[in-house]
Amino acid sequence: MxxxxxxxxxxxxxxxxxxxxxxxxxxxxxxxxxxxxxxxxxxxxxxxxxxxxxxxxxxxxxxxxxxxxxxxxxxxxxxxxxxxxxxxxxxxxxxxxxxxxxxxxxxxxxxxxxxxxxxxxxxxxxxxxxxxxxxxxxxxxxxxxxxxxxxxxxxxxxxxxxxxxxxxxxxxxxxxxxxxxxxRGSLNAAITVHGIQGHAAYPQRADNPVHRLVRALAALTAAPLDAGSDWFEPSTLQVTSIDVGNPATNVIPASAGAKLNIRFNDRHSGAALTAWLRATLAQHAERFDLDVSVSGExxxxxxxxxxxxxxxxxxxxxxxxxxxxxxxxxxxxxxxxxxxxxxxxxxxxxxxxxxxxxxxxxxxxxxxxxxxxxxxxxxx
Known part of the structure; x- marks a missing residue:
């Protein structure tokens, strides 16, 4: 050459x-x-x-x-x-x-x-x-x-x-x-699940947002998003952070957060994935915030x-x-x-x-x- x-x-x-x-x-x-x-x-x-x-x-x-x-x-x-x-x-x-x-x-x-x-x-x-x-x-x-x-x-x-x-x-x-x-497209999401703070010895008086967040993340990652398409490899969802910021071991926190990234192929759009995230979170948390940024389709x-x-x-x-x-x-x-x-x-x-x-x-x-x-x- x-x-x-x-x-x-x-x-x-x-x-x-x-x-x-x-x-x-x-x-x-x-x-x-x-x-x-x-x-x-x-x-x-x-x-x-x-x-x-x-x-x-x-x-x-x-x-x-x-x-x-x-x-x-x-x-x-x-x-x-x-x-x-x-x-x-x-x-x-x-x-x-x-x-x-x-x-x-x-x-x-x-x-x-x-x-x-x-x-x-x-x-x-x-x-x-x-x-x-x-x-x-x-x-x-x-x-x-x-x-x-x-x-x-x-x-x-x-x-x-x-x-x-x-x-x-x-x-x-x-x-x-x-x-x-x-x-592939790229979607970043920040999730905050809200609960009720309480003493770890009295969980019945609290609502643990960590448990709700973990169940939601398990549901989001339970199955592949797809098997790929003609020109694209399968889409992937990666949880990149789970944050509580709790300095005490005997306190159920009031909120828990996580971040994730989805690299998606032409079987998806940013809007459809956002709707899926929101619907899945709603199945596991009564109160949550979802902040989504799609850097590209x-x-x-x-x-x-x-x-x-x-x-x-x-x-x-x-x-x-x-x-x-x-x-x-x-x-x-x-x-x-x-x-x-x-x-x-x-x-x-x-x-x-x-x-x-x-x-x-x-x-x-x-x-x-x-x-x-x-x-x-x-x-x-």
């Missing part, structure tokens, strides 16, 4: 280093998008800066006609963490063929690779159709002032693409292993001509036939799926969010070659 590089701009490594050197821990931008704007404008892109709240975002486009292919990514990163790095986390150091730094894998490296792939594609002549980039600074954070707001702006301004590629690190072991065509880009074109381009560039998959956590693709077909392909994700996050330099260059092949497939 070799990367194509026809000019200096088609090498993603210098841009990736420059981006990594910006400590853009959410919500800080630290100059990362300034660097990206300069690189894109040098290639002929028209860039629109979009600030929502304290978050820096951008939309860049070259071309005015269809087909319109968009790349979505984020310049924000998670903190460096508490562990000891062997390289400075924001130095962009290359050692033993590896580029080290927070964001090297997730996902400043992929952004640099796409810009390099664009440079290589555009060097072949005037672009057919349009290429755009949706870049946010709020993917690792609350995700309220980033991709969601940019998509609203794009819709209002006639900028919704025909297809969007998200550069998240999708590959478990080798570049070319996996294209993600969907993601499940989505699927059904395999067809667009996905086939992407998979063929990845296979041609890497020599590997990619698996179509829907596993893993959530990504900003969950928002994009409301507007247009979307899929995800990026680097190997082995070190994302870890101490000593890194990517092999040649893998970064190879990804630029993949993105060049994808642009060629969609726009020539």
């Amino acid at each position: 070799t990367a194509r590089a026809t000019n200096a701009a088609a090498d993603p490594v210098p841009l990736a280093q420059d981006l990594i050197r910006c400590p853009s821990v959410t919500p800080a931008d630290a100059g990362a998008q300034d660097i990206l704007v300069r690189a894109l404008e040098a290639l002929g892109f028209t860039v629109t800066r979009l600030r929502f709240g304290e978050i820096e975002n951008l939309f860049a486009r070259i071309g005015t006609t269809g087909p319109h292919v968009c790349f979505a990514g984020h310049t924000d990163v998670v903190p460096e963490g508490a562990g000891a790095w062997s390289a400075r986390p924001f130095a962009g150091e290359i050692r033993d063929g590896q580029l080290y730094g927070r964001g090297a894998c997730d996902m400043k490296g992929a952004i640099a690779a796409f810009v390099a792939g664009c440079a290589d594609h555009l060097a072949g002549g005037p672009a057919k159709g349009s290429i755009s980039l949706l870049i946010t600074g709020d993917e690792e954070g609350p995700a309220t002032d980033g991709t969601v707001k940019v998509l609203e702006w794009m819709a209002a301004n006639g900028q919704i693409p025909d297809f969007c590629l998200v550069g998240e690190p999708t590959n478990p072991a080798r570049l070319g292993d996996v294209i993600k065509i969907g993601r 499940s989505f699927l880009t059904t395999p067809g001509p667009l996905v086939d074109r992407l998979a063929t381009a990845v296979a041609a560039a890497t020599g590997i036939t990619p698996k179509l998959d829907t596993g893993g956590g959530t990504s900003d693709a969950r928002f994009i799926a409301r507007y247009c077909p979307v899929a995800e392909f990026g680097l190997v994700g082995a070190t994302m969010h870890q101490v000593d996050e890194r990517v092999p330099v040649e893998e970064l260059r190879a990804l630029a070659g993949v993105y060049r092949a994808v642009l060629d497939a969609f726009l020539t």
Whole structure:
């Protein structure tokens, strides 16, 4: 597997280093998008800066006609963490063929690779159709002032693409292993069951909320939510916390709480799961509070001509036939799926969010070659 590089701009490594050197821990931008704007404008892109709240975002486009292919990514990163790095986390150091730094894998490296792939594609002549980039600074954070707001702006301004590629690190072991065509939904719930406080020696005078909560949780976890679907693994419910905060061993508490997370496939919706939680709790507790947050519904880009074109381009560039998959956590693709077909392909994700996050330099260059092949497939 070799990367194509026809000019200096088609090498993603210098841009990736420059981006990594910006400590853009959410919500800080630290100059990362300034660097990206300069690189894109040098290639002929028209860039629109979009600030929502304290978050820096951008939309860049070259071309005015269809087909319109968009790349979505984020310049924000998670903190460096508490562990000891062997390289400075924001130095962009290359050692033993590896580029080290927070964001090297997730996902400043992929952004640099796409810009390099664009440079290589555009060097072949005037672009057919349009290429755009949706870049946010709020993917690792609350995700309220980033991709969601940019998509609203794009819709209002006639900028919704025909297809969007998200550069998240999708590959478990080798570049070319996996294209993600969907993601499970995610629901977080906080439960508080209320009882009547009393002395442990006189339970008949109290109403123990812990017992009610435990029975409710047992009912919620008694059976699988489903057996999976055509493109998704089975949904899962995980109890992540049970809290009473009771310092005394002889006092029945007045309330007891729990938290849980449900990762759900396309057999469910956030609203239906919320109704199920509420109904199950009502069977075991007369008084309770249920606070639910759905961070994203499940989505699927059904395999067809667009996905086939992407998979063929990845296979041609890497020599590997990619698996179509829907596993893993959530990504900003969950928002994009409301507007247009979307899929995800990026680097190997082995070190994302870890101490000593890194990517092999040649893998970064190879990804630029993949993105060049994808642009060629969609726009020539």
